[in-house]
Amino acid sequence: MHTLVGLHAFLGEAGALAFLWVFVEVLNASGPSVKRAFRVASVGVVLLILAWIVGGWHYLTDYATAVKPVIKAGPTPWAHIVITETKEHIFLFIPFLAFFVWGLLHRYRDELMTNTDARKAVLTISLLVVLLAFAMAGMGVLISSGFRAALESKLL
Amino acid sequence: MKIQTTALSYATLVSVWLIVLLTIVSEISAPLKAGLVSLTGHHWTSKGVVLILVFFLTYFLLRKKEDTIDIARFARLITASVVIGGLMIFGFFLYGFLGA
Numbered sequence: 001m002h003t004l005v006g007l008h009a010f011l012g013e014a015g016a017l018a019f020l021w022v023f024v025e026v027l028n029a030s031g032p033s034v035k036r037a038f039r040v041a042s043v044g045v046v047l048l049i050l051a052w053i054v055g056g057w058h059y060l061t062d063y064a065t066a067v068k069p070v071i072k073a074g075p076t077p078w079a080h081i082v083i084t085e086t087k088e089h090i091f092l093f094i095p096f097l098a099f100f101v102w103g104l105l106h107r108y109r110d111e112l113m114t115n116t117d118a119r120k121a122v123l124t125i126s127l128l129v130v131l132l133a134f135a136m137a138g139m140g141v142l143i144s145s146g147f148r149a150a151l152e153s154k155l156l
Numbered sequence: 157m158k159i160q161t162t163a164l165s166y167a168t169l170v171s172v173w174l175i176v177l178l179t180i181v182s183e184i185s186a187p188l189k190a191g192l193v194s195l196t197g198h199h200w201t202s203k204g205v206v207l208i209l210v211f212f213l214t215y216f217l218l219r220k221k222e223d224t225i226d227i228a229r230f231a232r233l234i235t236a237s238v239v240i241g242g243l244m245i246f247g248f249f250l251y252g253f254l255g256a
Binding site: 052056059060077078081082085086088089090092093096097099100103104106107116117118120121122124125128132 | 158159160161164165168171172175179198200201203204207211226227228230231232234235238241242245246249250252253
């Protein structure tokens with residue numbers, strides 16, 4: 001596995017787990033849990049921004065020159081044409097949604113226990129971040145499989 | 157610093173739809189894609205830069221707007237936008253592949 005791919009996957013999944021943590025903390029919001037949720041969301045935003053930078057770096061360098069042409073010439077070109085193209089753009093939703101959750105936790109930190117609407121909003125978007133991040137991991141598996149299939153078709 | 161929920165919500169919603177718009181239109185319009193490439197060297201990097209700028213510009217322009225938004229409703233709107241926008245992006249590239 002390429003180092004940048006591994007790091008990108010680790011940062012992305014750690015970011016997803018951070019927002020799953022936020023979801024659980026806010027589900028039963030109390031004073032300490034809201035403070036923890038805010039701190040964890042802060043870490044989650046940083047992790048997802050780093051995942052963006054690292055993944056982007058790989059996408060623009062090694063992927064563009066060494067992986068993309070191989071996948072496109074292999075037996076599953078859709079792995080790039082459909083999946084990579086979709087992943088690289090849908091991923092862009094995630095940092096903004098994560099920052100939105102962070103902003104809501106910052107704004108409503110003193111009233112999250114009593115403000116049901118704010119709690120629902122944090123829960124909804126946190127879960128969305130988690131689901132999107134895991135969807136990215138699934139797409140990553142499909143892209144890697146497409147690359148492996150292309151390499152195997154050359155060897156066999 | 158107090159974060160303005162209305163400005164933040166609109167900035168997020170605008171960013172979501174801008175991602176969908178830039179993704180699809182830049183694939184259809186060669187001049188737009190070329191313009192994005194000329195900005196940073198790669199269309200994807202430029203999309204990221206444009207999104208960050210638009211997000212903070214939208215927040216800045218709306219920061220004085222009264223904070224009376226129905227935040228739960230807006231969260232559902234953002235979620236629906238992400239789901240619909242995401243399906244539009246996937247459908248666009250799938251259609252492009254199947255139609256090629």
